[in-house]
Amino acid sequence: MNTTIVTKRPRWQQQLRYKLQHGDRLWKLLLLLASISVVVLVLWIAWRLWDQSALSRHQFGWAFISPWAPSSWNPALDKFQAWPSIYGSLITSIIALLLAVPFSVGIAIFLAELAPPVLRAPLNYMVEMLAAVPSVVYGLWGIYVFLPLVVVPLGNALAATGGQLPLLGGLLKGPMPVSGLSRLGAALILTIMITPTIAAVSRDVLLAIPRSQREASLALGATQWETIWQVLIPYGLSGILGAVILGLGRAIGETMAVTMVIGNTTGGGNSILRPGYTMASIIANEFAEAVSDMHASALIEVGVVLFVVTLLLNALARWLVWSVNRKTMGS
Amino acid sequence: MQKDIFAQVDLPRVYRRRQLVNSVMLGLTGLFLVLAIIPLIWITVYVIIKGGHYINLDFFIHLPRPMGTSGGGVLQAIEGSFVMVIIASVIAIPPALLAAFYLVTAPNTPLATAVRFSTDLLAGIPSIVIGLFIYAIVVVTQKHYSALAGGIALSTIMLPVIIRSAEEMLKLVPRELREGALALGSPEWKAALRVMLPAAAEGILTGIMLSIARATGETAPLLFTALGNDNYEIGNMIRQGVRHHQSVLAILGQILDQPADALPLTLWKYAQQPYPERVQQAWAVALVLLLFVLTLNILARFWLSHRRRQLGE
Incomplete structure (x- = not known):
């Protein structure tokens, strides 16, 4: 030591x-x-995408995203209108959400309230693993296993029974493609993919609710289910809503698995049993081979729509989840 | 137990109904969980069986053969994934940690709120949109696809994941450690890097592991940044560089500057080809990818919960 x-x-x-x-x-x-x-x-990111989509924005204006404008997606004529892919995103995500929400909330309730301590950790692991599986793997499994074994029979059954219904008939018009590549397939894969997201966030919301709420309800003689349904769910409602919106954001943004099972065509009408496009899948499928500047610009504009939608959904979801946290901390 | 009580006492029907609803609904939640886990088991088992059947040593050490012929491997994809994840980590980790330090040292400033909000938004932006953005700023400027562009795209995916987990972990470090260091006269940066960082290191590492798992599985941001390249072989590039007496930097530049392949990208391309050999290899790729991602995830989470228990959380 040379401290000296x-x-x-x-x-x-x-x-x-x-x-x-x-x-x-x-x-x-x-x-x-x-x-x-x-x-x-x-x-x-926002500015760059906005800037790069200028060509398409100036050319097509608001008609680009309007449901009522005549739809066309023609790279040869440089005519683009994005409604079919926006419709595809909406219909697949909404179906996925309708199916996933009851499941996810049920799972969240089980994990937060009912699971025996021994099972809780491994079950949590499994739900989180479900969210970690890469989306291409879902896609591969979807094409070769899920579509032929589940989606095709289900689609045929739906076409046979639902095709004649007065209101939903248009949505369920067949014929189902033999390969199973369809909006229905995409919606069901999305259901599997967003369930763990919604379940995990809802579980955290339920776990954040103070014990006193449960105890008060049980002491009044409510059964466990009544406590959950009439006390805990309303208490955490905005948080669970946030989780659902977060799931919707993920469903709309999900790309690879959907691209692999949806069939990728701008036709397909309105029926969920037909192939189609989503906003994410049209970009994934066409951008690398965009034939003209206008084509690339139109795809980037689809990206802008996607960006704005997911941004709004995420902001809303965060705000809802955050408002629950604030409420719980206040009490 | 409860049933016996109800059998002895003749409770009004409404009570029995409530009890029934209770057990049915609670049972239903358990059933939902089981139903949700079925796909996970189905996918994992199917990929292991299918992929395990087609996987062999060639798969890891050879480049792809021409289409329609059997044999060959996906060395280019393994190397490409490796290179791009390293680029992404080098780019994403330092700023992510710095931002996390900012969030814990100045948690209530307007900038901190803005950073947290931006991090959440960034995590929510679809990865395909990130791909478009990196295409617009890197590929358009460079005028060609490259491993570098792919790496930058992946870094944008990793950034919010690391910021969030690092902030959580740094928050768990007891205040007294930092305050003690500062009270002993250590500058702020030394307190952060020498005291807080080591204390939170394990947690931060698990966060980084999770983000790497995420980046390795991502395809969408690579579609039009890395593009894909059947001949991406680092060994060849180095050998050629040495033969031509190039400098280390020039060889490194070569590796970064070429279009590159990645495991998920190869899986995506092979899955949709009419050649059965390619589809078989796609299953093998899926197996490698799935095992890698799930192992990283399990390790990270296990380590984390172990650590949390140690800290008495």
């Missing part, structure tokens, strides 16, 4: 150290830069 030798640093070095507060100025600057860059990144 005191070397004096040059004056300018001392001054510099003092000015930098021994490096803290620099450190704080780095922290600020990193933080600001995260915010800037989101804005940059």
Whole structure:
């Protein structure tokens, strides 16, 4: 140890150290830069996409996303209208949501309220693993296993029974493609994929509800189900709604699995038993081979729509979940 | 137990109905859970059986053969995934950790709120849109597809995942540690890097593992950034570079500058081809991918819960 030798640093070095507060100025600057860059990144993404879609926006205006404009997606004539793919995104996500919500809330209730402690950890693991499976793997399994074994028989049954219904008839018009590539297939795969997301967030919402709420309800003689249904669910409703909207955002943005099972065509009418496109799948399928600047620009505009929709949904979901957390902390 | 009581006492019908609704609905939630887990088991078992059947050593050490011929492997995809995940980690980890430090040292400033909100939004942006964005800023400027562009796209996916988990983990570090360091006269950065970071290191690492698992499985952001490349072989590039007496930097540039393949990208391309050999390889790729991603996930979560228990959370 040479503590006895005191070397004096040059004056300018001392001054510099003092000015930098021994490096803290620099450190704080780095922290600020990193933080600001995260915010800037989101804005940059928005601006860049907006900018790149200018060609298509000027050419087609609002008719591009209008449900009533005549639909056409013709790279040869440079005529583009995005409604069929927007419709595909909406219908698949809504069906997925309708199917996934009861499941996810049930699972959340089981995991938060009922699961015996021994089972809780492994069950939580499994639900989270379901969310971790890469979406291409879902897609591969979808094409070769899920479509032929589940979707085709189900689609045929739906076409046979529902095709004549007065209101839903148009949605269930057959024939179902032999391969099973259809909006129905995409919707069912999406159901499997978003269930763990909604379930995990709803479970956390339920777990955040104070014990006193349960105890008060049980003490009044309510059964466990009545406690859950009439006390806990209303208490956490906005949080669970947030989880559902988060799931909707994921369903709309999900790309690979959907691209692999939806059949990728701009035709297909309104029926869920026919193949179609979603906003994400049309970009995935066509962008690398975009034939003209207008085609690329139109696809980027679809990306802008996708971006805006998911942004709004996420902001709404976060706000809802956050409002529950605030409520629980307040009590 | 409860049933016996109800059998002895003749309770009004409404009570029995309530009890029935209770057991039916509670049973239903359990049933839903079982139904939800079926796909997981179905996928995992099916991929293991199918993929296990077609996987062999060639698969890991050879480049693809021409279409329609059997044999060959997906070395290019393994190397491409590896290179791009490394690029992504190098780009994403430092700023993510710095932002997380900012969030824990100044948790209530307007900027912190903005960062948290942006992180959530970033995590919610569909990965295909991230792909479009990176295409617009990197591929258009470079005028060609590259492993670098793919890596940058993946880094954008990893960034919010790491920020969130790192913030959580740094928040768990007891205040006294940081305050003690500061009270002893250590500058802020030393307290952060030498005291807080080691204390939270395991948790942060698990977060990074999860983000790597996520990035490895992503296809959409690579579709028009890395594009795919059947001949992406680092060994060849290095050998050629050495033969031509290129510098290390030039060889590295080569590796970053070429279009690259990745495991999920290969899986996507092979899955839709009419050649049965390719589809078989797609199953093998799915197996490798699934095992890698699930193992990382299980390890990370296991480690995390173990650590949490140690901290007495």
